[in-house]
Amino acid sequence: MDDLRERFGVEHAFLLSTGRAGMTLLLGALRRLAGSGESRVGTVRDEVVLPTYTCYSVAASVVKAGLRVRLVDIDPSTLDYDVDRLHDTDLSRTLAIVATNLYGLPGDLPALSRFASARGIFLVDDAAQAMGARVGGRASGTWGDAGLFSFDKGKNVSAIDGGVLVTHSERLAEALRHDVGQLHRPGTGESLGGVLKALGYATLLRPSVYWIPNRIPQLGLGRTVFTTEYPIEQPIPALTALAITMMRRLDAFTRTRQANAAAMLGELSAVPAIRTVRPLAGSTPVYLRLPVLAANAVMRDTLLAALNDAGIGASGSYPRSLADVPDLRPSLANPDAPSEGGREVASCLVTLPTHGLLTASDRRRALDTIARVTAGTTASPSRSTARPPTKSPVCAE
Numbered sequence: 216m217d218d219l220r221e222r223f224g225v226e227h228a229f230l231l232s233t234g235r236a237g238m239t240l241l242l243g244a245l246r247r248l249a250g251s252g253e254s255r256v257g258t259v260r261d262e263v264v265l266p267t268y269t270c271y272s273v274a275a276s277v278v279k280a281g282l283r284v285r286l287v288d289i290d291p292s293t294l295d296y297d298v299d300r301l302h303d304t305d306l307s308r309t310l311a312i313v314a315t316n317l318y319g320l321p322g323d324l325p326a327l328s329r330f331a332s333a334r335g336i337f338l339v340d341d342a343a344q345a346m347g348a349r350v351g352g353r354a355s356g357t358w359g360d361a362g363l364f365s366f367d368k369g370k371n372v373s374a375i376d377g378g379v380l381v382t383h384s385e386r387l388a389e390a391l392r393h394d395v396g397q398l399h400r401p402g403t404g405e406s407l408g409g410v411l412k413a414l415g416y417a418t419l420l421r422p423s424v425y426w427i428p429n430r431i432p433q434l435g436l437g438r439t440v441f442t443t444e445y446p447i448e449q450p451i452p453a454l455t456a457l458a459i460t461m462m463r464r465l466d467a468f469t470r471t472r473q474a475n476a477a478a479m480l481g482e483l484s485a486v487p488a489i490r491t492v493r494p495l496a497g498s499t500p501v502y503l504r505l506p507v508l509a510a511n512a513v514m515r516d517t518l519l520a521a522l523n524d525a526g527i528g529a530s531g532s533y534p535r536s537l538a539d540v541p542d543l544r545p546s547l548a549n550p551d552a553p554s555e556g557g558r559e560v561a562s563c564l565v566t567l568p569t570h571g572l573l574t575a576s577d578r579r580r581a582l583d584t585i586a587r588v589t590a591g592t593t594a595s596p597s598r599s600t601a602r603p604p605t606k607s608p609v610c611a612e
């Protein structure tokens with residue numbers, strides 16, 4: 216735990232069974248603080264602002280905490296909040312804004328921090344996908360009132376399960392200490408099960424066995440479902456120990472991911488039918504995956520099929536904008552929110568692997584496959600003048 220606090224330069228850290236569990240607990244604690252006069256007194260604060268495109272688990276955490284989701288559209292060129300949309304949003308019932316830093320590319324955390332604190336709203340810096348990333352020298356996850364890390368499958372440090380909440384706030388830490396103390400502690404049987412799962416997962420990460428998860432749907436790897444059915448518990452100690460040990464290699468994992476991303480970005484930026492995502496100036500992304508946007512939805516699906524045939528674990532990531540997830544709709548505060556950005560990304564996104572088992576020949580195959588599938592496609596004009604006009608094919612099918 217000291218390792219963790221020192222690593223991220225935070226006062227308080229709390230370990231949970233999963234990131235989702237942490238987020239749900241955190242939002243409950245923030246709500247109590249808001250109610251007790253930490254911020255705007257006397258207003259009902261039962262909404263949490265989320266981007267129209269992000270991991271469904273974030274929305275599930277909000278719903279499980281008994282709150283509603285207020286959607287704000289994203290800018291596909293950054294995957295971050297569309298600033299104009301954020302300024303137009305009715306925040307009168309907002310408890311918190313969550314920055315989700317997808318694929319390890321930090322959002323504009325300094326601007327979001329200023330925006331939230333000027334309005335008496337909490338900012339949650341969700342770095343589940345961005346452990347190791349930085350903005351202006353400050354670690355992703357440590358901006359705002361509280362941050363979140365995850366040790367789930369596919370994360371920069373993965374021990375199959377586990378979540379960490381961090382905060383500088385004494386009052387919030389006190390509330391969280393109380394809440395975590397009430398939670399179930401896993402017994403020996405649950406611990407053993409967790410360790411076996413972690414070992415099995417480590418085996419499946421090898422590219423030569425990528426086909427196995429696809430043939431065994433029960434494993435649930437790479438699948439995206441919206442569900443609030445998850446326990447909120449203390450972590451399995453053996454998995455926490457594994458995660459903390461692996462965290463000592465975080466910088467090495469990060470350098471590998473950054474180098475793999477840089478090698479592919481160098482060539483992809485010259486492919487007319489592909490748009491790359493622009494990192495925030497002054498940020499150091501981790502590139503947990505490398506996100507790129509295809510020119511249209513048909514090309515995206517063709518690319519995914521061709522890349523996976525070539526043995527590259529490419530993924531379309533979350534299949535829908537949060538605006539279009541049926542089970543979430545009853546919990547949306549603004550179901551008709553503008554969501555073109557989120558929908559565009561849901562239909563055109565391809566994420567490429569960057570992990571340490573990816574070889575130079577895997578990268579070559581990925582790039583050759585992309586060049587072959589997109590050959591002959593010319594860029595069409597940008598959909599929106601708010602985005603950079605250069606090389607921005609329309610993807611809004």
Ligand SMILES: Cc1ncc(COP(=O)(O)O)c(C=O)c1O
Pocket residue numbers: 233234235236238269270272273315341343344365366367376377378
């Ligand atoms: C941005 C984001 N936040 C929160 C979570 C939830 O973390 P966990 O899977 O550990 O519950 C995830 C999971 O992938 C995520 O991507």
